[in-house]
Amino acid sequence: xxxxxxxxxxxxxxxxxxxxxxxxxxxxxxxxxxxxxxxxxxxxxxxxxxxxxxxxxxxxxxxxxxxxxxxxxxxxxxxxxxxxxxxxxxxxxxxxxxxxxxxxxxxxxxxxxxxxxxxxxxxxxxxxxxxxxxxxxxxxxxxxxxxxxxxxxxxxxxxxxxxxxxxxxxxxxxxxxxxxxxxxxxxxxxxxxxxxxxxxxxxxxxx
Amino acid sequence: xxxxxxxxxxxxxxxxxxxxxxxxxxxxxxxxxxxxxxxxxxxxxxxxxxxxxxxxxxxxxxxxxxxxxxxxxxxxxxxxxxxx
Numbered sequence: 349x350x351x352x353x354x355x356x357x358x359x360x361x362x363x364x365x366x367x368x369x370x371x372x373x374x375x376x377x378x379x380x381x382x383x384x385x386x387x388x389x390x391x392x393x394x395x396x397x398x399x400x401x402x403x404x405x406x407x408x409x410x411x412x413x414x415x416x417x418x419x420x421x422x423x424x425x426x427x428x429x430x431x432x433x434x435x436x437x438x439x440x441x442x443x444x445x446x447x448x449x450x451x452x453x454x455x456x457x458x459x460x461x462x463x464x465x466x467x468x469x470x471x472x473x474x475x476x477x478x479x480x481x482x483x484x485x486x487x488x489x490x491x492x493x494x495x496x497x498x499x500x501x502x503x504x505x506x507x508x509x510x511x512x513x514x515x516x517x518x519x520x521x522x523x524x525x526x527x528x529x530x531x532x533x534x535x536x537x538x539x540x541x542x543x544x545x546x547x548x549x550x551x552x553x554x555x
Numbered sequence: 556x557x558x559x560x561x562x563x564x565x566x567x568x569x570x571x572x573x574x575x576x577x578x579x580x581x582x583x584x585x586x587x588x589x590x591x592x593x594x595x596x597x598x599x600x601x602x603x604x605x606x607x608x609x610x611x612x613x614x615x616x617x618x619x620x621x622x623x624x625x626x627x628x629x630x631x632x633x634x635x636x637x638x639x
Contacts, residue, residue, distance in 0.1 A: 351615060351616075352615070352616070353614050353615055354613065354614050354615070354626075354631065354632060355563055355566070355567060355614060355632050356567070356632045356633070357567065357571065357574075358567060358571070359556075359560065359563070359564050359567065360633070361556065361560065361635065401581055401582055401584075404581040405578070405581045405582065408574075408577070408578050408581060409578070412574070412578075418632065418633070421633060422632065422633035425633050426633070516575065516578070520578055520579070520581070520582060523582040523583075524582060527582060
């Protein structure tokens with residue numbers, strides 16, 4: 349279960365609205381490498397993970413991604429607060445505004461709505477951990493790209509925090525993959541699906 | 556930053572240190588030094604959380620104090636004082 353704490357993981361205090369930047373940053377809310385996809389990916393994959401370390405890591409990172417989703421929502425909210433019609437026009441924000449006003453909607457920077465096609469849950473721990481490591485790097489690149497367009501310190505500060513977490517999560521998933529392969533047949537990791545063919549663990553232990 | 560935001564940031568700093576250490580512990584469960592650190596960070600956050608909740612209201616629903624329900628009172632985490 350989940351319990352809500354009435355705080356952000358890292359503070360977001362943006363004073364100057366910038367709807368143009370909000371339209372870019374929304375991609376980390378509901379875009380292809382965004383935080384919504386990340387949390388759903390990990391929280392879904394964890395059910396069939398074969399080892400305690402993997403279940404723990406996926407639960408904790410999946411939960412942390414929900415914190416990040418909330419932070420991105422807060423950033424977009426604050427960047428689009430109290431806008432005038434002139435500001436909306438000047439920033440080219442009309443296309444988002446006409447569909448959602450200043451509501452927070454999960455979409456990519458290009459306007460494509462969130463889809464579960466952004467994530468995978470393959471039921472094979474080796475495959476899923478590789479997906480997750482790639483996902484963390486893709487999110488890191490997206491944050492790097494966002495930082496190219498930020499000049500407000502308050503925005504940069506929060507985005508930098510989120511970027512750093514992608515690097516840490518990548519590291520933890522790499523450790524998970526190593527812990528898993530250590531338990532498999534070192535001559536052929538791919539002889540079994542470690543989630544489905546449970547015998548691959550028993551065999552190793554009886555040696 | 557307001558006084559409230561400064562206190563909340565302090566809490567978040569300790570909580571984050573604990574969270575990051577706990578994430579590491581999932582893959583290094585026998586690292587007793589890290590385990591001790593995580594416990595220490597949480598212990599450092601605890602009195603600050605109590606102080607915050609006494610002054611500004613509950614961070615988690617079960618910590619409501621007094622005879623009025625204060626949970627829904629703003630500012631919510633995405634807001635600042637001037638939103639309320």
